[in-house]
Amino acid sequence: MAKKKIRLALVGVGNCAGSLVQGIYFYTNSSVAEEQGGLMHYNLGGYEPSDIEVVLGFDIDSKKIGKDVSEAIWEWPNCAYKIGDVPFMNAPVLKGPVLDGAPEHLRHYYGKDYFTVDENHPPVDVAQALKDNNIDVILINLPTGSYEAARYYLEAAKTAKCGIVNGIPELLASDKKVAQGCMDAGVPILGDDWKSQIGATIVHRALAKLFEDRGINIKKSYQLNYAGNTDFINLVMRGETKHVTKHDAISSILKKDTPIAPGFAFVDNQGDQKTARILIEGTKFGGAPVRLLLHLEVEDSPNSGGISIDAVRCCKLAMDRGLSGAIEAPSSYFFKHPPVQYTDDECRELLEDFIAGK
Numbered sequence: 001m002a003k004k005k006i007r008l009a010l011v012g013v014g015n016c017a018g019s020l021v022q023g024i025y026f027y028t029n030s031s032v033a034e035e036q037g038g039l040m041h042y043n044l045g046g047y048e049p050s051d052i053e054v055v056l057g058f059d060i061d062s063k064k065i066g067k068d069v070s071e072a073i074w075e076w077p078n079c080a081y082k083i084g085d086v087p088f089m090n091a092p093v094l095k096g097p098v099l100d101g102a103p104e105h106l107r108h109y110y111g112k113d114y115f116t117v118d119e120n121h122p123p124v125d126v127a128q129a130l131k132d133n134n135i136d137v138i139l140i141n142l143p144t145g146s147y148e149a150a151r152y153y154l155e156a157a158k159t160a161k162c163g164i165v166n167g168i169p170e171l172l173a174s175d176k177k178v179a180q181g182c183m184d185a186g187v188p189i190l191g192d193d194w195k196s197q198i199g200a201t202i203v204h205r206a207l208a209k210l211f212e213d214r215g216i217n218i219k220k221s222y223q224l225n226y227a228g229n230t231d232f233i234n235l236v237m238r239g240e241t242k243h244v245t246k247h248d249a250i251s252s253i254l255k256k257d258t259p260i261a262p263g264f265a266f267v268d269n270q271g272d273q274k275t276a277r278i279l280i281e282g283t284k285f286g287g288a289p290v291r292l293l294l295h296l297e298v299e300d301s302p303n304s305g306g307i308s309i310d311a312v313r314c315c316k317l318a319m320d321r322g323l324s325g326a327i328e329a330p331s332s333y334f335f336k337h338p339p340v341q342y343t344d345d346e347c348r349e350l351l352e353d354f355i356a357g358k
């Protein structure tokens with residue numbers, strides 16, 4: 001019997017999408033995964049990374065439309081860390097509707113041009129394109145704050161009966177009404193907002209939990225993130241939803257109401273390298289002070305690739321099992337703002353049970 005594949009459409013062919021595409025070709029066999037690491041699962045419920053077939057991309061950038069995904073992922077302003085070469089994939093990038101995906105600050109910022117919106121093609125009917133190409137799953141990697149665009153692609157996926165993986169801080173899977181809508185349409189949804197492989201959120205969660213478990217009274221905590229990619233321009237200019245997902249990701253697993261402040265800055269020459277400074281201040285035995293200041297440097301986009309490669313496969317597993325609506329276990333492990341928050345140990349166990357079909 002032919003091995004089952006996952007026909008994937010990329011919504012937004014930016015840095016995160018580019019990292020995933022490169023990763024699919026990087027992890028061509030299990031020995032690469034064993035030698036190089038970087039994956040949480042090589043075989044996930046019967047699907048290997050190379051079983052993900054990127055069939056289509058949707059974007060609005062004039063430099064990406066009409067190209068193959070294998071070419072579009074290298075176009076400026078994409079600047080993701082290079083994992084490896086990608087062969088021609090025969091996966092065209094189609095023009096989607098612009099909606100709120102192209103605010104002025106993403107086109108020009110501090111005297112530099114980032115992208116121009118394609119004017120040469122009318123937007124395609126996304127639901128029809130998904131149907132025509134037998135897409136199983138769509139992967140949303142739109143700019144933060146794309147409220148309308150995210151919902152447009154969500155509706156298109158429901159119409160075309162595709163599973164939805166939402167990597168951005170738009171509350172979809174974690175919104176009861178949206179999740180119910182997906183349930184009614186018979187499609188699974190996973191989200192919201194990547195909890196990166198080793199990023200500021202998961203490190204901050206683990207440390208804050210450790211402090212609390214050891215009896216420390218956390219008085220103040222912040223997380224300052226900076227990088228030089230378009231995501232960070234956008235987080236500075238319209239990052240309200242990311243403030244919510246980051247804050248909730250940490251405060252939700254603590255017993256006490258704890259002041260947690262996320263912050264963002266754009267530092268042009270940092271490219272895709274993200275730095276996070278995490279502060280936790282509190283008092284311990286006898287009211288004595290304790291202060292932790294941590295410096296973390298990561299390549300930002302592979303950090304989402306290491307999660308999306310599993311989330312897409314979990315979404316297809318849910319479809320294979322006839323599940324619909326918000327899929328809680330993988331959402332809680334892979335995303336900052338899932339329908340239900342668990343500690344990372346708990347959701348890791350729930351995830352493994354989900355993959356095993358328990």
Ligand SMILES: NC(=O)c1ccc[n+]([C@@H]2O[C@H](COP(=O)([O-])OP(=O)(O)OC[C@H]3O[C@@H](n4cnc5c(N)ncnc54)[C@H](O)[C@@H]3O)[C@@H](O)[C@H]2O)c1
Pocket residue numbers: 011012013014015016017058059060061078096097098099100101102115141142143144145146149167168169193194195196199229230231300301303304
């Ligand atoms: N890097 C990480 O680890 C990480 C973690 C959590 C969440 N995220 C989120 O993932 C999302 C994507 O990040 P990125 O770094 O890939 O951003 P990016 O700016 O590199 O890519 C976004 C892409 O979406 C395209 N786009 C804009 N409007 C569109 C529309 N209407 N239709 C189709 N395409 C459209 C842009 O042209 C661009 O190619 C962001 O919301 C970010 O916050 C990333």
